[in-house]
Amino acid sequence: MPDFTVKVAQMETGLKAREEQFKGEIQAQLGYLRSYQQKHQLSDEFYKRWKDYFTCCMLEKKLFLIPNQTVTAKLPLWYQDELHATLPYFQNHHLLYLREYQNAARLLQLYLGLRQHNYQPLTNNQKLSVINQFFTGPTRDFLLLMLYQSMSENKIKDIKLEADLLATCQTEPYRSYLTRMLQKPTQVLSAADALLTQRNQPVRLQALAAGSRLTYVDFWASWCAPCRAEMPASKNLKAEYEAKGVQFVYLSVDENPAAWERAVKQLGLSEKESFLVPNPATSGLTKQFNLKEIPRYVLLDRQGNVLDANAPRPSDPKVHQVLDRALEE
Structure with missing residues (x-):
């Protein structure tokens, strides 16, 4: 038991140090960005775009430990709540062009699913449920497309689930892509x-x-x-x-x-x-x-x-x- 207590304390200390590092990094990046904007008389739009990029990079790094189910299950409650608190950021659908935003959204989806299902591997139906429960709009539809691609890469065919994906997805070009991929081939007869x-x-x-x-x-x-x-x-x-x-x-x-x-x-x-x-x-x-x-x-x-x-x-x-x-x- 004492050994477990020490390990928990070490994790707490490590996570707090990690958070301080991330906070320091983004503060330095945004400080440099502001001074660069003022020095070169650049627009507020320029500043906002780069601020969004640095924020997405920070969120991606913050969430990157999630794929390890063993580590995720042992995260202290305060840190789990912090991860959950990032969810509103993923209403910024205009950031889907950023790979870092996409990656962070996928990692958060994985974390929310693991937390909801007692840190056990999720079925594809459970993943779909998590996406629909926590995400909306184009970000949700991007995650639906990623779920389908994962099924396709693993040669998993689930007709009902595919129909649910298509019924839910409303954003172009994701919906058109899903429609093309899920169309039944013509009859095999020739x-x-x-x-x-x-x-x-x-x-x-x-x-x-x-x-x-x-x-x-x-x-x-x-x-x-x-x-x-x-x-x-x-x-x-x-x-x-x-x-x-x-x-x-x-x-x-x-x-x-x-x-x-x-x-x-x-x-x-x-x-x-x-x-x-x-x-x-x-x-x-x-x-x-x-x-x-x-x-x-x-x-x-x-x-x-x-x-x-x-x-x-x-x-x-x-x-x-x-x-x-x-x-x-």
Whole structure:
């Protein structure tokens, strides 16, 4: 217990010193800026712009410790209140052109979310709730866009959450960008999407998709070890979701049909769910999905629309969230 008390005291001292340093820095910067303005007879607008810049730099540094959840959880209450008190500054939407303002807003959003959720990692829905609760106007919409970009970079597809993002975002050009990114691709059907059954009969992907609420497409090949390694998880996923209206379709890009058929038997895939993509190197289907590596997973709705062109793989826990959300639509 004494050791903990010492550490708390050390943190208090360090934070107070840190605050004094920041205060001294900005006072020196603004003092120099005022004298420079007067010496060169520059406008008040010049002074204000640079004052805004220095203030945003200071806030960014003040909030920079937030990404460390362990440190953030141990911050003394007076310092947490100080961080919370910076929130009104982020009504200065005209400062969004400054990278430092953007960074500070994102850090404050993270801090407010951690504090509200007992310093535990936040889900994307919780992040959205925090943004809507504490931020308004263009700054809120900038943070919404950053949330979407983070989801996109991590290949997270959440149809309901994306709809909520678009419904909330009102500021241009953020709204237009979100609209473009969230527009569903056109139907996957084209003359080039014909597949072959094991009986060498043609079938279209749209016709397959029409048979179920959702279709989880698995692009694989007999020679692809990672593809085959996912098959046990895929069978478990199928057992869980097939009764809910999700069908599983396995599309092989094997150049050798005999190798494909042999692998189908080895893996225990049924004939009604396993198909061959003819001439995969030039297939319109592989080009449409920009298929450059496998395994690759795609989620379709009943109309053959692409809900997720980079769906999580069967062994990824995120796949449950994606399927559950899609089934709710």
